[in-house]
Amino acid sequence: MRAHRSVAVTAALLLAVGTAVWSGQPSRAAGAAAAVEPLGAPFLPSPDPLHVTIASMVAVSMTVQKNVTIRLSDGTTRVTNQYTFTKLTIRSHMNVTQRAAGHTVTIDVPGEGSLGGYDRAGKPETTTMWGTISHVCVRVLVKICGVQGLLDFFGSLIPLTAGAEDFTGDIYAIRTVDDHAALDSTDNPVHLPGTITVTTP
Numbered sequence: 001m002r003a004h005r006s007v008a009v010t011a012a013l014l015l016a017v018g019t020a021v022w023s024g025q026p027s028r029a030a031g032a033a034a035a036v037e038p039l040g041a042p043f044l045p046s047p048d049p050l051h052v053t054i055a056s057m058v059a060v061s062m063t064v065q066k067n068v069t070i071r072l073s074d075g076t077t078r079v080t081n082q083y084t085f086t087k088l089t090i091r092s093h094m095n096v097t098q099r100a101a102g103h104t105v106t107i108d109v110p111g112e113g114s115l116g117g118y119d120r121a122g123k124p125e126t127t128t129m130w131g132t133i134s135h136v137c138v139r140v141l142v143k144i145c146g147v148q149g150l151l152d153f154f155g156s157l158i159p160l161t162a163g164a165e166d167f168t169g170d171i172y173a174i175r176t177v178d179d180h181a182a183l184d185s186t187d188n189p190v191h192l193p194g195t196i197t198v199t200t201p
Contacts, residue, residue: 044071045172046072046098048100049131049170049171049172050096050171051096051097051098052094053094055091055092055093055165055166055167057088057091057163057165058089059085059161061087062151063083063084063156064081064151064152065084066152068081070172080132082129082130083130083131083133083155087115088114089112090192091112093108094108094109094192094194104199104200105197106198107192107194108195109193113193113194126177127189128175129173130173132170134170135167135168136167138163138164
């Protein structure tokens with residue numbers, strides 16, 4: 001996939017996240033429009049979030065904005081967290097599952113992968129994730145679990161670079177961009193070698 005000048009979104013995550021909606025018509029939740037965070041891409045996330053698990057990962061320069069309101073494709077809104085980081089490195093096994101509209105989409109990355117990082121000019125790329133983390137562990141001599149509240153708290157104050165294990169979260173949208181890419185750039189900020197399967201009952 002070619003990284004374009006403004007946005008490069010992995011097709012796999014777009015397939016799983018996006019109900020492609022781009023309408024100039026006001027939404028049913030128009031009364032809350034002033035508080036709604038625009039996602040900066042020509043789609044709105046599905047009201048059925050992605051269930052994401054990662055066995056081992058590293059988030060680089062992560063910041064957290066809590067209580068962000070986003071608009072979903074059915075016109076409703078959700079109050080959730082916004083996680084922004086330079087790079088998410090998957091050390092082992094990322095699984096993304098979405099169950100919606102009578103089918104299940106599964107993205108499975110069994111080994112290593114990454115979202116974001118630095119392009120060949122040394123410029124940082126950016127990954128933004130909207131959702132909630134329900135479980136995560138860190139290892140400081142010993143493995144300590146259930147620290148997602150602490151990560152959210154400190155990430156709202158300072159950028160964090162942290163390794164984590166046993167990540168579980170419900171994510172409405174993920175966007176990865178190379179803000180500095182030229183039109184002829186071939187830098188790809190998304191590297192998720194794995195499989196996509198779609199099943200129906």
